[in-house]
Amino acid sequence: MSSHIHIAILDDYQGVALELADWSNMQSKASIDVYRDTIHDEDQLAKRLEPYTIYITTTGFVNRSIDMVAAAAKGIIVTGTGGYGDPTLEHIWALFFEVARSIAVEDKNVKNANPQWQTLIPIGLSGKTLSLLGVGRLGGKTAKIAKLFGMRVLGWSPNLTKERAEAAGVELAESKEDLFKQADFLSIHLVLAPSTRHLVGKAELAALKPTAFFFNTSRGPIVDEEALLDTLYNKRIAGAGLDVYDIEPLPLNHPLRKAPNVVLTPHNAYISDDNYKAWWSGTAQNVSNYLEGKELRAILNGKE
Template identity: 35%
Template sequence: MKHRLAILDDYQDVASGFADWAALEAQGITVTTFRKPFASPEALVSALAGITIVIAMRERTVFPREVLEQLPALKLLVTTGMANAAIDTGAAADLGITVCGTPGSPAAAPELTWGLLLALARHLPAEERSLRAGTWQSTVGFELAGKTLGIVGLGKIGRRMAGYGKAFGMDVVAWSQNLTAEAAASAGARLVSKEELFRAADVATLHLRLSARSENVVDEPELRLLGPEGLLVNTARGPLVNQDALVRALNGGWIRGAALDVFDQEPLQAGHPLLTAPNTVLSPHLGYVTTESYRQFYGGAFEDVTAWLAGSPVRTITA
């Protein structure tokens, strides 16, 4: 069988440099790269007609059952990373589509998170714009030492954030639905309730996996508790925060500011109210966008494809 492979959402046009796709083409496999997001599910289905192998970059493209059912040729769907909420893995299993994942970089997301936090605390984007416009110093930032860092979700990324907070001399508290005091202590944090976290935190940072249980885990009550001096940082998933409430909080001065790498809809559309909300530092979902991370993602995807072609799939993801 002649296979056709599609690499999706290669925004920076760099996928070709991170794996030996030419080796697959030498086996007669056609490799097609798509750089831009698809405008609609219909456009996605049309573009992938006859494609047997798809490599998806994180959750940039959504694969619900109704899309997968319209792709009868699809046999292998590879996602970068080992979890992807945008893929209906149950539907894939029903339709005989193998889903595989890849390794990833454990440092990429927490490093970006800390960079956004520092940029927000010291007003770096505003000061850079001001400097380029000819103004010398226009804001007053604040130090992290002695402040309280509240971590919502103490998994692999959250634990690294706890270490960063400790290194900066911060008091670290944490909460998630199933977190225990022992697990929090092992990461250098104190377990508190969600309400206590948002009341005490000078900076609240989110590191939960998105699910029905975690959607809107931060809403108006949490933002009110965070208070006029508190900062919110979200590099996990946009829907963890009620973005309507967040826009009201920023415009109304309920909180000091927000640093965001993720949004309800991505790419963020022109005219979105967060683009004009005050006291924000925004980045276009760069948490995993590093050379080291892409080397893991695309290198792992290449391994997944070659293993599947050999009849022995690796890193399979089931419903």
């Protein structure tokens, strides 16, 4: 091993990686560069990263953004960290509430001295149908909370069985079309894979009621973005809440930024102060272990 290691921290948008962990014990062995921007061009990115031995991406112990087969072929160790809490679940419900109760709109009205005191009627949750496209860990937890508000919960995915649906406490929809047709709130909880890319397209979105709300906190390409844009701009549904996109960061001139009746967040559902502290502390420890020649917990095929 070289006596001096070059480390690149990628996509540290808030510039907090070096503040939330103790990197001091490796200063004599390594130099760290922090990148707060994102390069989409693969050739430019490869050129930027060429001098580095260690690349750090903010993630836990599940990572589907790295080509594990290629990494294994080159003898590259891919490791991860633990997290803390369940910020994605919290964010899912923050988006539900924000969209249903038009909080940002009314906040803007009050601050801008709109003479009309109340402008919109919030949407109540009790008795509404929450349709979950995917009922895994997050989908199941989302369902439990929905029932606290008196919501009916439907679920469907290509592999969801009646037994698994019952175990999660949700009704199994007859089909994907049925899931969308019955939804007052439709929320995606699937992983991105070749089988789920554009699983939601023009036909699925057209099946939603004009009063329905659409949410995606999973991965952007699960949804046909052009079909979603067409749906939003033509106001075929009541609104949407999105945290993920085809291209991230979302280009400044992207039409979603001006789409009507949509709440957008910058793929930060997984972020919280405690989760970041756990991740960055674990990351610093992983780097320290590597520099000291200690064994690392490897991720294989996208999982620990």
